[in-house]
Amino acid sequence: MIPKYNPEAIEKKWQVRWEADDLYQVDENSKRPKWYALTMFPYTSGDLHIGHWYAMAPSDVHARFKRMRGYNVLHPIGFDAFGLPAENAAIKHGIHPYTWTMQNVENMRRQLKTLGAMYDWRRELITCLPEYYKWTQWFFLKLYEAGLAYRGEAPANWCPKCKTVLANEQVVGEGHCERCNTPVVRRDMEQWFFRITKYADELLEYEGVEWPERIKLMQRNWIGKSIGVEISFGLDYENVDEKEIRVFTTRPDTIYGVTFLVFAPEHPLVAKLTTPDHEEEIQRYIERARSQTEIERLSSEKEKTGVFTGAYAINKLNGEKVPIWIADYVLLTYGTGAVMGVPAHDQRDFEFAQDYNIPVHVVIAPEGWCGEELEEAYIEAGTMVNSAQFNGMSSDLGKEAISDFIEAQGYGKRTMSYRLRDWLISRQRYWGAPIPIIYCPKCGIVSVPEGDLPVLLPEDAEFKPTGESPLEYCESFVNTTCPKCGEPSRRETDTMDTFMCSNWYFLRYTSPGYDQGPFDPAKLAYWMPVDQYTGGAEHATMHLFYARFFNKAIRDLGLVNFDEPFTRLFNQGTIVMERQKMSKSRGNVVNPDEYVAKLGADTVRGYLMFVGPWDQGGGWDDSGISGIWRWLNRVWALTLEGQDTSELPPMDQAMVDQLRRQTHKTIKKVAEDIEKFRFNTMLAALMEFTNYLSRAREGHSVTNAAWNEAIESLLLLLAPTAPHMTEELWERTGHAYSIHTQSFPSWDSELVSEEQFTLVVQVNGKLRDRVTVAADISEHEAREIALNRERVQAHTDGKKIEEMIYVPGRLLNLVVSK
């Protein structure tokens, strides 16, 4: 009798053994090529849920596979530990954010260890510990010294009742505070920014990296580069200093069709230009616009609204006086915060003009246009009309000609505009890395000297609902002296956006505990850049984008010498529960622990990979998990039963040959699928192989070399997916510890080449017959065979064969007519 598969005992046993033997520790002293396999580190929200395992298990399989393929694999883990949820827990449950976070870390670490991943735990890092955030602050100072950090004004969500800044997540319904339901307002504050826009053009390029097209596309659209012209319109007002206003347009060819200008409601010139009779209305409109979210403002579905300021500007090209409006769909952050309105050739302007009775001047004639009114904006190219000396030109040529003219006259210049905005990193919160800046009444803004880092978070902060960071009320923290002149000064009390912490954690993994800098340059040079990064696609325009910017910034400081931090990227899909992304804050989490306790980590790992393509994610449903459990039990039994001595007859040569072919075909399929993250079909191939082996051994003794090769290969192919069970079986089948230091099997190309294939015969595209034929059959032979088949003749008799389409190795399609 063979023993039962008991994952509970097996998994714990091997986890202890691997840890005791340092099986997964790696260093730089290896003859193997390096491979840095990075998984996005989890946020310390509480328990790990099944969504975390969905990210971790397959990436571990890939890392293990790379190790078996001969690489020196670094596969580290850590915790993203600063952020809003810890502070919310502090306010709600009176627990200190540090305590809350570290309890979560401890729990998540315990859960992660049950996964059986090959993490090198010596390298674990936690971003909220001073030994880590010291260097987050150090990087801030480096960026500040390089002129990449600056102070500027930006609005924040403000609850007037709670007197606190709210994250977007805390604004619920139609702009209400989640705690007291008070309408949220926007309040301007002095805050810190990183100059990410300086790298906009370089961030559009992906030199030497293999990233999914869809992520690159999202980032490119996020940057939103447009090529166009900045044109100035004249202003003639005694009480206004500015004598002109510049607008950005991608359509200089439509400049003669401008019938109005639109300013963002927040534009600083609005107050000066508005005439007294329009002041009240303008003021009301500005307030309303500021209470709206950007998504609402930019919705092309909702009705366009706007208000006339009473002021006019001059179109310098034709001397026309055009009214100046304000409208919420114009954003101060894009272009110059003002746009020209050309209703004839822009749909949004067209709708706006219709609503407010603004004239429509056609300047690009559609084909066959005879001066009639337009039903909708004509946005295509055409022939220029009503455009002075440019009449008769194609609009494509006109674009260049008018740009030249504008530049020659000094009315403006060709330029680029970007949707991308600088990165606001200030948070009026406690649980983040303090920004290491001191405000001195004499010296102004002063950096904290490097030797004084880290600027520690005070332990005794209070979490009062005021608009300021809790640090503001912590006298021992705020009050300090100027490092330059010694005068009493105040510290910056805002902390940094947590995306700053995740900008460089993967650099720290290369040399944890290093205290001469954020990383040991020699070790960094060995491991970086990351060879394979995996994580959720929801980070496309946030973390993955910030990290690229940060890398380029520190490269220009000479700290690293590569242009991109992540050479290959793979984004797994999202596990959805109750139609939403699984997350603690949504309260729709499923904990993996009970599945692990019942069926073992190997089954859970396998099931998460089997449910579908990894990049697709999907709804969580555990109904199929027993399939993996049953399969692993069959593998267990198949492996151990084979060792029984048997008096059955041996396999004949044909069976042995077929067994070897199946083994090698499976090796090839599994290797290629893991390499490309196609785990679901990889497991299907292993299941088919298991089914095949079960049948093959029926009625035969299995004491031959081919059988041993098959079983050995099966265990090795399964080792990355089910590391515990295969380690146990490896030992029980008399192999030396450990299966995880073995090489991945390779396949014999002769054994995987097909000798025969199934020729599909179609008549008019419909399947009519199948014939097994030799792999090297000629087209002529294929035709002969097909035409002689009864089933084919039934559909061709009495009809004329017009054409025969032959696809070698696949099919023959007979095209017939009546």
Add this chain to the structure above:
RNA sequence: GCCGAGGUGGCGGAAUGGCAGACGCGACGGACUUAAAAUCCGUUGGGCUUCGGCUCGUGAGGGUUCGAAUCCCUCCCUCGGCACCA
């Protein structure tokens, strides 16, 4: 709304220009059992069938092609992101 991805049996999915439904779940039938669980064997998209097959079928509609789940156009639905959740 904008940007990105997706929609195939009762369910998860396979097939990405050439055999639709691999593999697994579930369901049904059988074996074993006093019984159940577990395990093993078989059947399983719909309709028709003389049991040889025929026919319909991949969100909806149209198109390209000898041939479309796959490519193109229009529409519908779902998911992720939209700059302070991370």
